[in-house]
Amino acid sequence: MYRILLFTLLSFSATAQNDSTFIxxxxxxxxxxxxxxxxxxxxCKDIGARITGSAEAEMAIYWGEAKMKEYDxxxxxxxxxxxxxxxxxxxxxxxxxxxxxxxxxxxxxxxxGSIGTNGLMEAEVIEFKxxxxxxxxxxxxxxxxxxxxxxxxxxxxxxxFKAYGGCYAIRGFGAVEASDLGASAVLIRSLGLPxxxxxxxxxxxxxxxxxxxxxxxxxxxxxxKLSEILKNGKASFVLEMDCxxxxxxxxxxxxGEMTGTEKPDEIITFGGHLDSWDTGEGAHDDGAGIVHCLExxxxxxxxxxxPKHTLxxxxxxxxxxxxxxxxxxxxxxxxxxxxxxxxxxSDRGGFSPRGFHxxxxxxFVELLQSFEPGLTQYDLHEFDYGFGGVDISPxxxxxxxxxxxxxxxxxxxxxxxxxxxxxxxxxxxxxxxELGAAAVASLLYLLDSNL
Amino acid sequence: MYRILLFTLLSFSATAQNDSTFIxxxxxxxxxxxxxxxxxxxxCKDIGARITGSAEAEMAIYWGEAKMKEYDxxxxxxxxxxxxxxxxxxxxxxxxxxxxxxxxxxxxxxxxGSIGTNGLMEAEVIEFKxxxxxxxxxxxxxxxxxxxxxxxxxxxxxxxFKAYGGCYAIRGFGAVEASDLGASAVLIRSLGLPxxxxxxxxxxxxxxxxxxxxxxxxxxxxxxKLSEILKNGKASFVLEMDCxxxxxxxxxxxxGEMTGTEKPDEIITFGGHLDSWDTGEGAHDDGAGIVHCLExxxxxxxxxxxPKHTLxxxxxxxxxxxxxxxxxxxxxxxxxxxxxxxxxxSDRGGFSPRGFHxxxxxxFVELLQSFEPGLTQYDLHEFDYGFGGVDISPxxxxxxxxxxxxxxxxxxxxxxxxxxxxxxxxxxxxxxxELGAAAVASLLYLLDSNL
Numbered sequence: 001m002y003r004i005l006l007f008t009l010l011s012f013s014a015t016a017q018n019d020s021t022f023i024x025x026x027x028x029x030x031x032x033x034x035x036x037x038x039x040x041x042x043x044c045k046d047i048g049a050r051i052t053g054s055a056e057a058e059m060a061i062y063w064g065e066a067k068m069k070e071y072d073x074x075x076x077x078x079x080x081x082x083x084x085x086x087x088x089x090x091x092x093x094x095x096x097x098x099x100x101x102x103x104x105x106x107x108x109x110x111x112x113g114s115i116g117t118n119g120l121m122e123a124e125v126i127e128f129k130x131x132x133x134x135x136x137x138x139x140x141x142x143x144x145x146x147x148x149x150x151x152x153x154x155x156x157x158x159x160x161f162k163a164y165g166g167c168y169a170i171r172g173f174g175a176v177e178a179s180d181l182g183a184s185a186v187l188i189r190s191l192g193l194p195x196x197x198x199x200x201x202x203x204x205x206x207x208x209x210x211x212x213x214x215x216x217x218x219x220x221x222x223x224x225k226l227s228e229i230l231k232n233g234k235a236s237f238v239l240e241m242d243c244x245x246x247x248x249x250x251x252x253x254x255x256g257e258m259t260g261t262e263k264p265d266e267i268i269t270f271g272g273h274l275d276s277w278d279t280g281e282g283a284h285d286d287g288a289g290i291v292h293c294l295e296x297x298x299x300x301x302x303x304x305x306x307p308k309h310t311l312x313x314x315x316x317x318x319x320x321x322x323x324x325x326x327x328x329x330x331x332x333x334x335x336x337x338x339x340x341x342x343x344x345x346s347d348r349g350g351f352s353p354r355g356f357h358x359x360x361x362x363x364f365v366e367l368l369q370s371f372e373p374g375l376t377q378y379d380l381h382e383f384d385y386g387f388g389g390v391d392i393s394p395x396x397x398x399x400x401x402x403x404x405x406x407x408x409x410x411x412x413x414x415x416x417x418x419x420x421x422x423x424x425x426x427x428x429x430x431x432x433x434e435l436g437a438a439a440v441a442s443l444l445y446l447l448d449s450n451l
Numbered sequence: 452m453y454r455i456l457l458f459t460l461l462s463f464s465a466t467a468q469n470d471s472t473f474i475x476x477x478x479x480x481x482x483x484x485x486x487x488x489x490x491x492x493x494x495c496k497d498i499g500a501r502i503t504g505s506a507e508a509e510m511a512i513y514w515g516e517a518k519m520k521e522y523d524x525x526x527x528x529x530x531x532x533x534x535x536x537x538x539x540x541x542x543x544x545x546x547x548x549x550x551x552x553x554x555x556x557x558x559x560x561x562x563x564g565s566i567g568t569n570g571l572m573e574a575e576v577i578e579f580k581x582x583x584x585x586x587x588x589x590x591x592x593x594x595x596x597x598x599x600x601x602x603x604x605x606x607x608x609x610x611x612f613k614a615y616g617g618c619y620a621i622r623g624f625g626a627v628e629a630s631d632l633g634a635s636a637v638l639i640r641s642l643g644l645p646x647x648x649x650x651x652x653x654x655x656x657x658x659x660x661x662x663x664x665x666x667x668x669x670x671x672x673x674x675x676k677l678s679e680i681l682k683n684g685k686a687s688f689v690l691e692m693d694c695x696x697x698x699x700x701x702x703x704x705x706x707g708e709m710t711g712t713e714k715p716d717e718i719i720t721f722g723g724h725l726d727s728w729d730t731g732e733g734a735h736d737d738g739a740g741i742v743h744c745l746e747x748x749x750x751x752x753x754x755x756x757x758p759k760h761t762l763x764x765x766x767x768x769x770x771x772x773x774x775x776x777x778x779x780x781x782x783x784x785x786x787x788x789x790x791x792x793x794x795x796x797s798d799r800g801g802f803s804p805r806g807f808h809x810x811x812x813x814x815f816v817e818l819l820q821s822f823e824p825g826l827t828q829y830d831l832h833e834f835d836y837g838f839g840g841v842d843i844s845p846x847x848x849x850x851x852x853x854x855x856x857x858x859x860x861x862x863x864x865x866x867x868x869x870x871x872x873x874x875x876x877x878x879x880x881x882x883x884x885e886l887g888a889a890a891v892a893s894l895l896y897l898l899d900s901n902l
Contacts, residue, residue: 031606155482155882158829194881352803352861354830378609379805379861381832410803410830410861412882430645431606431863 019374019449022303023442027378029299030438036295037430039067040350043290044281044425051112051278052318053085053249060274061252064290064315068256071298073313075259078252081328083318085249086113088278089242094187094216096226097122097236104229106222107197108187109279111171111204111215112321116242121214123184125237127230131170131177139181146237147178148187150227152220153415155193160411161348164418167191171202175215185214185239189223191415197221198420201277203321214241253325254315258297262308267333268447269312270296270344270440273319273326273391280423284414287425288350288433290315292407295437296444307448309341316391319347326391334398341451343404345389346440349417350428351409352379353439357386359396360403368405371446380439382408405447407440470825470900473754474893478829480750481889487746488881490518491801494741495732495876502563502729503769504536504700511725512703515741515766519707522749524764526710529703532779534769536700537564539729540693545638545667547677548573548687555680557673558648559638560730562622562655562666563772567693572665574635576688578681582621582628590632597688598629599638599681601674604866606644611862612799615869618642622653626666636665636690640674642866648672649871652728654772665692704776705766709748713759718784719898720763721747721795721891724770724777724842731874735865738876739801739884741766743858746888747895758899760792767842770798777842785849792902794855796840797891800868801879802860803830804890808837810847811854819856822897831890833859856898858891 030036047063050056061078068076088110096104110116126141127148128134134149149170153163170188178186190200199219206212216239218226229235254274260266272289276282297313316325333340342364355375358368369383387393388404395404409432417423481487498514501507512529519527539561547555561567577592578599579585585600600621604614621639629637641651650670657663667690669677680686705725711717723740727733748764767776784791793815806826809819816836823834838844839855846855860883868874 027609028607156479158478158886160882352863376832379833381827382830412803412886413880416880429864429867431611435609435863 016374019446022445023374025303026299026441026445027438029302030295030434030441031431034295034434034437035298036291036433036437039291039294040283040287040428040433041425043287044283048281049278050274050276050282052083052251052275052321054278057251057275057317061254064254064274067294068254071301073256073258073297073301075257077255079255079329079332081251081253081317081324082248083251083324084322085246086321087243087246089116089244091240091242093240095238096229097238098229099233099235104225107199107219108216109199109201110241110243111217112201112277113204113245114215114241114243115212116244117185117214117239120238120240121185122236122238125226125230125235127227131174134177137181142178143182144184146185146187147183148226149174150189150223152189153191153193160193160415163193164191164415171217172205175204175213176207176210179210179213183213187237188217190217190220192220192418192420193415195220195224198422200419201279202419214239216241251317253317253329256297256313258301258307258311260308260310261306264310266309266339266341267312268309268342268344268444269314269340269392269395270444271314271316271391272346274315275318275320277320277419279419279421281425283423283425283428284349284417285419285423286319286347288428288436289346291433292346292436292440296441299437299441300444305445309448309451311444311448319390323390327394330394330398340395340399340402342402342447343388343392343395344440344443345392346407346436347389347391348407348409348411349414350433350436351413352432353436354408354410355380355382356443357384357388357406357408358403359386359388361401364403367450375442378439405443407436409436467825470897473896474825476754477750477892477896478889480753481746481885481892482882485746485885485888486749487742487884487888490742490745491734491738491879491884492876494738495734499732500729501725501727501733503534503702503726503772504697505729508702508726508768512705515705515725518745519705522752524707524709524748524752526708528706530706530780530783532702532704532768532775533699534702534775535773536697537772538694538697540567540695542691542693544691546689547680548689549680550684550686555676558650558670559667559673560650560652561692561694562668563652563728564655564696565666565692565694566663567695568636568665568690571689571691572636573687573689576677576681576686578678582625585628588632593629594633595635597636597638598634599677600625601640601678603640604642604644611644611866614644615642615866622668623656626655626664627658627661630661630664634664638688639668641668641671643671643869643871644866646671646675649873651870652730653870665690667692702768704768704780707748707764709752709758709762711759711761712757715761717760717790717792718763719760719793719795719895720765720791720843720846721895722765722767722842723797725766726769726771728771728870730870730872732876734874734876734879735800735868736870736874737770737798739879739887740797742884743797743887743891747892750888750892751895756896760899760902762895762899770842774841778845781845781849791846791850791853793853793898794839794843794846795891795894796843797858797887798840798842799858799860799862800865801884801887802864803883804887805859805861806831806833807894808835808839808857808859809854810837810839812852815854818901826893829890856894858887860887
C-alpha cells in the first residue's frame with residue numbers, strides 16, 4: 001500500500017526536481033486562468049444555499065455532475081443515499097420583552113433540526129454562562145422557562161476551531177439538557193467570534209427519552225443585549241418558529257474519477273460537501289472545499305497528469321445535518337471491497353492555505369512532513385497530526401489504517417461566516433481560493449506519487 | 452550591542468519558559484480586551500484618508516499624540532519635519548472615446564504628484580504592454596498621444612509584493628518615459644490584482660530635464676476595456692484633472708517612548724506611517740501598521756514590562772509621497788549621536804501575520820530565526836532575510852550594521868486594497884489585526900531581551 005518512510009524520503013529527494021516543476025505548474029494553472037473562482041460564483045449564485053433535501057441541493061447535484069462532465073473526468077456518476085429533510089419554514093422571529101414592557105426584536109436562526117413553536121410562545125428567560133452551569137441547575141429554577149446559554153467562543157485561542165470545539169456541545173446538546181430540566185425552549189449565543197448582527201445556525205440533536213423543545217441561536221450582539229437586560233431584572237422572550245422535519249428523502253453523492261494507470265483499484269478519495277446550511281450561500285462552508293477539489297482535478301487533468309492510483313472526487317451530500325453522504329459512501333465502498341488508500345478533504349473555508357493535517361498512523365504524518373520542503377515556497381508550513389474532515393472520517397470505520405488528510409487554511413475569519421447569512425461569495429477572496437485548490441492538487445500529486 | 456549567536460541561543464533556551472509565558476500573556480492581551488480594532492476604527496472614521504499636508508494628516512498627528520498620552524507612555528513628543536503638499540483637487544474624470552463616437556466613462560485616479568490637465572484634454576491613445584516596450588518605441592509613434600501602459604501584475608507570484616515590484620516602475624517612471632518621447636499624458640493600468648472598478652493611486656516622479664505630463668491610473672476593469680477597444684481600431688481618451696503640487700509645509704513625526712531600565716541610551720525604533728493616500732481610509736496602508744505598533748506598546752506597558760533598552764514608537768509622516776518622515780528621523784537621531792540598535796516596521800497590511808523579515812547582518816537573521824520555535828504556536832513560520840520597511844530603511848544610511856525587521860502578514864489580499872478607495876476599515880478583520888499587534892509586541896520583547 002505504501003513504501004516505508006526511508007525509501008519514500010530517498011525517492012522524494014531523487015524526484016524532487018520533477019516534483020518542483022510539476023507543482024509550480026499546478027500553481028500557475030490555478031492562479032492564471034484558473035476556474036475555481038468562477039465555479040464558486042456559479043455554485044453560490046446560480047444555486048445558492050443548498051440544505052439537504054431542498055430543491056437547491058438537488059440543483060447542486062446536477063450542477064456538480066455537469067461540471068465533472070464538462071471537465072471530462074474519466075467516470076462521472078451519482079451515488080444514491082437517503083437523507084434527512086428539515087425546513088426552516090416561513091416564520092422565524094423573536095423579541096426580548098423587558099419587565100417594563102420594552103420590546104427588542106432580535107436576529108435569530110432556528111438551529112437545524114429544531115421543532116417549531118406551534119404559534120407564538122412566551123416565557124421568562126433564565127441565563128446560564130455555560131452548559132455545565134445549566135447541568136448543575138435545579139428543575140425548579142427552570143421549569144417552563146426559556147433557557148439562554150450565553151458562552152462566548154474563547155477569543156484567546158489562536159486556532160479558532162479550538163474555540164468552536166469548546167462551544168460545540170452547547171449547540172448540539174443544549175436543547176436536551178434544558179428540556180431535561182423542564183425548559184420550554186432554548187436560546188444559545190451564536191457560535192461566531194465577532195460581535196455583530198449575524199446569527200449562526202448549525203445542527204442540534206434530540207434524544208427519544210427527552211421532550212423536544214425549540215432551539216434557536218441569537219446573534220452575538222443580541223445575546224449581549226439580552227444578557228445586559230437580564231442583569232437589570234427579569235425579562236421574557238417571545239418566539240415564533242415554524243421549522244420542522246419531514247420524512248427522509250433520496251439524494252446523491254456526486255462522484256468523478258481519474259482512473260489510475262498503474263493501480264486503478266487503489267483509490268484516493270477526496271472532496272468536500274455539496275450541501276450547506278439554508279442561510280447565506282455556503283461559500284466558505286463548503287463551496288470553497290467543493291471548488292478546491294474540483295479545480296484540483298481539473299488542473300491535474302489539464303496538465304495531462306496520469307495518476308498511478310485512481311483519484312476519486314466526491315461531492316458529499318448532507319455533511320451539515322447528518323453526514324449521511326460520508327457515512328454511506330464509506331459503507332458502500334467497503335461493502336464493494338474497494339481498496340481505499342487515503343482520503344483528502346477541504347472543509348475549513350477558502351482562506352489562505354497554511355498546510356495540512358493528517359489523521360492516521362505515524363508513518364503517514366511523517367510522509368506528509370516529508371512534503372514540507374517542497375511546499376514552503378507556497379507559504380505552506382503546517383504539516384502535522386490533526387483531523388482530516390467530517391465527510392471522509394467514516395472511512396476509518398472500515399479502513400482504520402489509512403491516512404485522512406485535511407487542508408488547513410488560515411482559521412482567523414472562518415467563524416465570522418460559518419453557518420451565517422454572511423457566508424456569501426463576496427466574502428471569498430479569489431487568490432486565497434485559488435491557492436487552496438493548488439494546495440489540494442499538490443497534495444494529491446504527492447500522495448499519488450509516494451503512496 | 453548584542454550578544455553573539457551561541458550565547459543568544461543558550462540564553463534563549465534558558466529563558467524559554469519565561470518567554471513562553473510572557474508571549475502568551477501578550478497574545479491574551481491583544482485578543483481579549485485589546486484596543487487595536489477600536490483604535491483603527493477611530494483613525495479610519497474619526498480622521499479618514501490623511502495625505503501628507505492635508506487637514507486630515509494634521510488631525511492624525513493630534514490623534515496619535517493624544518493616543519500615546521492616553522496610554523501613558525514615558526515620553527510623548529512631536530518631531531518637526533518639512534513635507535511636500537499635493538492635492539487632488541476637485542475635478543478628476545476620464546472617458547474612452549471610440550472611433551464610432553461611443554463614450555465610456557472610466558474609474559481613474561491621478562497619480563500622486565501629477566500635474567493637472569489644465570481643462571479638458573483629448574488625444575489618441577497608444578497602448579504598450581510594458582515599460583520596456585514603451586522605451587523601444589519611436590517618438591513619431593507617440594508624439595502628442597496619450598500613452599497607455601497596460602501591464603498586469605503577475606498573478607503567478609505567490610508573494611504579491613513581488614508582483615507589485617515587477618510593475619512599480621510603470622507607475623513611478625511611466626510619465627517620464629512617455630513624455631521623453633513626446634506623449635501628452637500617461638495612463639497606467641492600476642497596480643492591483645483583482646479585475647474590478649477600483650483605481651489604485653500611488654506616487655510618481657518627474658525629472659527636471661523632461662516636460663511634466665499628467666499621469667493617472669485606470670481601474671483594471673477599465674484598462675481591460677480600453678485595451679479591448681484598441682484591438683478594434685483607434686480610440687482617443689478625454690481627461691480632466693486639476694490636481695497640483697503646493698509649496699512644502701511643516702509637519703511632524705509623532706513619537707512615544709518607554710524608557711529603557713538598563714540601557715536607556717540604546718534605542719529600538721519601531722512604527723508605521725501615519726499618512727495615507729487621499730482615497731479610502733488608509734486602513735491597511737498603514738492604519739494597520741500604526742495600531743499594530745501602538746497596541747504593541749500599550750500591551751507591553753499594561754503587562755508592566757520594563758524594557759532594558761528604550762522602545763521608541765514612531766508614527767512616521769509622508770511615507771507615501773516622499774518618505775520625508777523616515778529620512779528626517781534617521782538624520783535627526785544620527786545628528787544627535789543616538790545609539791540606534793534595531794528598527795521594526797509594520798507596513799504590509801492588517802492580515803494574518805506569517806512571520807518577520809530581517810534586513811541586516813547574518814547574525815541578526817539567525818537571532819530572528821532563533822525566535823521561531825517560541826512563535827510557531829502563534830502561526831508564525833516565516834523568519835528570513837528580507838526588507839524591513841520604507842520608513843525605517845533610511846536608518847541604514849547612518850547605522851548600516853543594525854537589523855531592520857518587517858512584519859510579514861499574509862500578502863494575498865493586500866493589492867486588492869492598496870492605494871484604492873476600498874482600503875477602508877470594513878476590510879480589516881479584527882482578529883487578524885490583533886494577531887499582528889501581538890506579533891509586533893512579541894518581537895519587540897524578544898529583541899529587547901536578546902540584543
